[in-house]
Amino acid sequence: xxxxxxxxxxxxxxxxxxxxxxxxxxxxxxxxxxxxxxxxxxxxxxxxxxxxxxxxxxxxxxxxxxxxxxxxxxxxxxxxxxxxxxxxxxxxxxxxxxxxxxxxxxxxxxxxxxxxxxxxxxxxxxxxxxxxxxxxxxxxxxxxxxxxxxxxxxxxxxxxxxxxxxxxxxxxxxxxxxxxxxxxxxxxxxxxxxxxxxxxxxxxxxxxxxxxxxxxxxxxxxxxxxxxxxxxxxxxxxxxxxxxxxxxxxxxxxxxxxxxxxxxxxxxxxxxxxxxxxxxxxxxxxxxxxxxxxxxxxxxxxxxxxxxxxxxxxxx
Numbered sequence: 001x002x003x004x005x006x007x008x009x010x011x012x013x014x015x016x017x018x019x020x021x022x023x024x025x026x027x028x029x030x031x032x033x034x035x036x037x038x039x040x041x042x043x044x045x046x047x048x049x050x051x052x053x054x055x056x057x058x059x060x061x062x063x064x065x066x067x068x069x070x071x072x073x074x075x076x077x078x079x080x081x082x083x084x085x086x087x088x089x090x091x092x093x094x095x096x097x098x099x100x101x102x103x104x105x106x107x108x109x110x111x112x113x114x115x116x117x118x119x120x121x122x123x124x125x126x127x128x129x130x131x132x133x134x135x136x137x138x139x140x141x142x143x144x145x146x147x148x149x150x151x152x153x154x155x156x157x158x159x160x161x162x163x164x165x166x167x168x169x170x171x172x173x174x175x176x177x178x179x180x181x182x183x184x185x186x187x188x189x190x191x192x193x194x195x196x197x198x199x200x201x202x203x204x205x206x207x208x209x210x211x212x213x214x215x216x217x218x219x220x221x222x223x224x225x226x227x228x229x230x231x232x233x234x235x236x237x238x239x240x241x242x243x244x245x246x247x248x249x250x251x252x253x254x255x256x257x258x259x260x261x262x263x264x265x266x267x268x269x270x271x272x273x274x275x276x277x278x279x280x281x282x283x284x285x286x287x288x289x290x291x292x293x294x295x296x297x298x299x300x301x302x303x304x305x306x307x308x309x310x311x312x313x314x315x316x
Contacts, residue, residue, distance in 0.1 A: 032127035074100035195299030
């Protein structure tokens with residue numbers, strides 16, 4: 001059985017709610033001529049098991065590499081195992097098997113992928129949807145995670161509400177944040193930032209947009225937008241317009257001789273790096289394992305990266 005129609009008559013939020021309440025199994029396809037884009041969401045008994053969007057054709061292993069959760073060498077090892085008698089196993093499963101990533105972290109990244117697509121589709125106000133109901137074995141997707149549609153709807157509604165509060169500064173994920181110039185009398189100002197805020201700050205180079213920063217850090221896009229909003233409202237960064245040229249996730253944070261970033265800004269950023277490192281190291285001592293520890297280590301790496309970048313800049 002097919003359910004279809006224009007989004008102007010039945011919004012995507014209502015479509016998801018209908019499929020959730022009726023516990024449908026099948027594939028939802030959403031197309032937008034305005035965006036020249038298409039999203040596909042697979043449902044199993046009303047729960048989302050996979051979501052992809054044509055404008056972001058990234059495989060799971062590529063997404064894991066972009067997020068820094070596995071390396072190219074890890075993927076190469078997994079593919080080598082696949083070619084040596086493990087052809088029946090997927091590369092992603094082999095990454096877990098060889099210890100390149102934990103099952104828990106893999107599931108977290110898969111959920112982020114699903115959320116990214118679903119929340120983007122929920123922002124579409126025009127287009128056409130079609131749901132084809134079919135047996136589970138005909139969906140043709142590898143189910144590694146099952147996400148409650150109800151939780152996605154609730155989170156989507158929350159984001160819409162919160163985004164309305166920040167869209168005067170951060171209207172969308174194409175915003176390119178830049179470090180703000182600092183007046184001479186503020187050179188000694190101390191930055192009081194949390195570890196994950198320092199992580200975002202180190203990725204701001206005036207070229208990457210918020211979507212690229214989120215991909216580089218392997219973080220939720222909306223959370224990155226909220227951090228950018230906080231940094232902008234406190235005067236640390238300026239939210240600039242989208243640029244035609246995007247930096248890649250592995251681009252350097254700053255060019256060594258880039259004259260666009262005043263030395264006063266550098267001193268402003270560097271003023272509290274030692275304090276930030278001490279705070280993160282203390283947090284790591286209190287929580288030496290688990291997700292908090294992983295975030296703390298990421299923050300230490302980010303702080304070290306920023307320090308290395310500052311060291312190559314000329315004195316001024």
